[in-house]
Amino acid sequence: MSKIIAIANQKGGVGKTTTSVNLSAGLAKLGKRVLLIDIDPQGNTTSGVGINKADVEHCIYDILINEVHPKEVIVPTRIEGLDVIPATIQLAGAEIELVPVVTRELRLKKNIHLVKKDYDYILIDCPPSLGILTINSLTAADSVIIPIQCEYYALEGLSQLLNTVRLVQKHLNTELQIEGVLLTMLDARTNLGIQVIEEVKKYFQDKVYGTIIPRNVRLSEAPSHGQTIMTYDPRSKGAEVYMELAKEVVIGE
Numbered sequence: 001m002s003k004i005i006a007i008a009n010q011k012g013g014v015g016k017t018t019t020s021v022n023l024s025a026g027l028a029k030l031g032k033r034v035l036l037i038d039i040d041p042q043g044n045t046t047s048g049v050g051i052n053k054a055d056v057e058h059c060i061y062d063i064l065i066n067e068v069h070p071k072e073v074i075v076p077t078r079i080e081g082l083d084v085i086p087a088t089i090q091l092a093g094a095e096i097e098l099v100p101v102v103t104r105e106l107r108l109k110k111n112i113h114l115v116k117k118d119y120d121y122i123l124i125d126c127p128p129s130l131g132i133l134t135i136n137s138l139t140a141a142d143s144v145i146i147p148i149q150c151e152y153y154a155l156e157g158l159s160q161l162l163n164t165v166r167l168v169q170k171h172l173n174t175e176l177q178i179e180g181v182l183l184t185m186l187d188a189r190t191n192l193g194i195q196v197i198e199e200v201k202k203y204f205q206d207k208v209y210g211t212i213i214p215r216n217v218r219l220s221e222a223p224s225h226g227q228t229i230m231t232y233d234p235r236s237k238g239a240e241v242y243m244e245l246a247k248e249v250v251i252g253e
Ligand code: ADP
Pocket: 011, 012, 013, 014, 015, 016, 017, 018, 019, 044, 128, 184, 185, 186, 213, 214, 215, 216, 217, 219, 220, 221, 223
């Protein structure tokens, strides 16, 4: 059985891309076949796994707009078991180009189904908005992981996200579930982080992962080397916690 998980939060900088890339690499290291889909026009996931955007022939845009078969878009990475559907800045036009399309919310779902059986996990790195690209992702997904940064106003904006999830459940994808809530970028030296953890746990209860991602400089360095943490520094705290998260995701099945 394969599972499609969207990584979503309309706030930028909460760790969506870092989680998408490193959780995917962790799952691949556990022997799972993983497809990582970049659906953010910024393409940080794409460059984060070492793909040069200038060399990308087809990207997620071609799947959504031109209905190119995903097999023609998927590229392997240096990590065994991990494939990627890249995004380039071309995707920025898709929000507008999809407006007149009748089944615009279903484009990703329809096309991803063509390759679903080839993977154990398909992760989708969403853009920082609740627009049509995130809606496509939530419609295609079985579940959603919500990363929350351990900072002031951590819960701010979450009601909008949860409202969007409810609307998608009502109108587009009745099966959509919340896979889990992931606390990210914890600074263990401050009390603030502890307060945020308590607040988030009060709100989401057992949906919160036991694994909490601390601030780790190696995690922030890895993308500029086009590497996931698993190859950039497999002994770092960052690699350790994302492996732990991968195991938690697998056990949750
Ligand atoms: P998003 O995709 O939600 O916008 P990112 O994953 O790109 O967020 O993270 C935002 C920034 O924070 C990036 O520069 C990233 O390298 C850095 N970052 C993310 N997680 C961590 C972490 N646990 N420790 C240190 N830096 C992190």
